[in-house]
Amino acid sequence: MENQAFQIGKASLLTKQSMGEPKQLTSSIVILVLATNIVYISNMLNLVTYLHDRMHADIASSSTMVTNFVGATCAFALLGGFLSDSYISRFKTMLIFGPIEFLGLASLALQAHLPSLQPPKCDTVNEWNSCKKMSNLDASILYLSLYTVALGEGCLRSSMASFGGDQFDENDPIESQQKSSFFNWYTFDKSLGGLLGLIFIVRIENNKGWDYGFGVSALVILFGLVSVASSFSFYRIQRPRGSPLTRLLQVIVAAFKKRKLSLPENTDDLHQLDIKEETFGMEVLSHASGLEFLDKAAISHGSTGAWSLSTVSQVEETKIIIRMLPIFLSSLSCYICNPLLVIFTVQQGNTMNTKLGKIHISPTSLVIIPLTFQIIFLVLYDSLFTPFARKFIGYRTGITQLQRISVGIISMSLGMCVAALVERKRKRVA
Known part of the structure; x- marks a missing residue:
């Protein structure tokens, strides 16, 4: 390259x-x-x-x-x-x-x-x-x-x-x-x-x-x-290069139109453009097993329009997106908590004593606390943990992206549990 x-x-x-x-x-x-x-x-x-x-x-x-x-x-x-x-x-x-x-x-x-x-x-x-x-x-x-x-x-x-x-x-x-x-x-x-x-x-x-x-x-x-x-x-x-969501819909529609057709015994017979013909910057993906019903979108049969015939690369791209759906859906749990941080934390702060000695902290500024911890953690992670993990595990980013997502989801869940306990005590005192 x-x-x-x-x-x-x-x-x-x-x-x-x-x-x-x-x-x-x-x-x-x-x-x-x-x-x-x-x-x-x-x-x-x-x-x-x-x-x-x-x-x-x-x-x-x-x-x-x-x-x-x-x-x-x-x-x-x-x-x-x-x-x-x-x-x-x-x-x-x-x-x-x-x-x-x-x-x-x-x-x-x-x-x-x-x-x-x-x-x-x-x-x-x-x-x-x-x-x-x-x-x-x-x-x-x-x-x-x-x-x-x-x-x-x-x-x-x-x-x-x-x-x-x-x-x-x-x-x-x-x-x-x-x-x-x-x-x-x-x-x-x-x-x-x-x-x-x-x-x-x-x-x-x-x-x-x-x-x-x-x-x-x-x-x-x-x-x-x-x-x-x-x-x-x-x-x-x-x-x-076109929206991945558009290409995903094109593959699904093309596969549905050809749902009654049989897949060829040799996957090389599926429609795939030559590397030189591929759209600039698009990676040519090889056929992989799994989700075979989508492979029918690449069967050359009749119409050759974008909504009737897809390339193997488009089909494999769609498979990748579908396989990522569990990760995507599980990650939503982290973002569901954001409105609580945006709205509820400020309202909580308005009802509490936010003074540290002679220093008065604005309720809005309470969010500085998690942001500060996040900044410190990111510096330590990138500067210390990643080189250490790369040396012993051999993975170039230290740990895999999926492992990082898992740690994030678990941490967010624990954080919301602590927040619930704090709110329970606040309501009891108020």
Whole structure:
């Protein structure tokens, strides 16, 4: 793979030797990852406070609005992934949707700054019943701004990690090892961004004002986008190869259409394009046993359209995705806990004494605790555990990805058990 070609800049193709090192190529991506998490995590966690104290929404409505906002961000990530895989590159996806997030934050800052676009200020603690609620215009601007941020953040989120991974050649032993390390540090940057956001952005919003907080957030996003755009000429940009979900559906539909046909005795008779004919960057996969009913999609019989005839590579790709479903479904348990962390922890903190001596910790800033532990763990894992495990186990990333997922799921389950015990005691004391 010494002369593997990548798309660089607008359209030219250069060999690996003429490009920058992957670590250099990912440095500006890391800055954008840091910027987006400084902004998103801090504002997401502090949003309940803003909606209740400044926009005069009750706690239940505020919590619902935030969970809907988080859900919309995740849904828009699917849209961004589909667009970047099928029609535009991941780099263009970031350049298109990054400014959209910037505009959403700027709109929130403008609404927080102009008294005419928000309810009159009042004491939400002692005079809640007399506080004027949001007008239809106020609510419309708020919702439009929030979901503009969700659209930009979701589509950015779907591209940043995979675009960083594109800078490494999986077939190069050295770069393959660096790629695994990159994703460790990608997670580190997400946690560090959240930590910095909770320290600085939340402090600005609580002490200087929400307009300052949202305005600074918009500038942080802009800085990250400029950083990524400045290295445009050096990136390894993968051409769009179509959405894996589309190819999966094509294989399933083609296999269903040919469900009554018999498989050939020789699997070499199944439809497979020549390597030279394969789509640029697509790996040619050999036939493997298992899930034989999908092999019927590659039987050459009648129509040759994309929804009637699939290649062996497409069939094997579909098998891989189906085999990963148990891992995917089990991993959902970790993300189900996130809304509790976002909404419930802040509300818990509002009812508890969050002072450490003379230091008062904002309820929103309580999330600093798990973020700090995550940062420390990632540094120790990548710097100490992985080299140690690689030496004794022989696996290039220390332990397998599946083992890492298992440890994560078990840890999350134990954490939620502890959280349940803490909440039980809190309710007893309250």
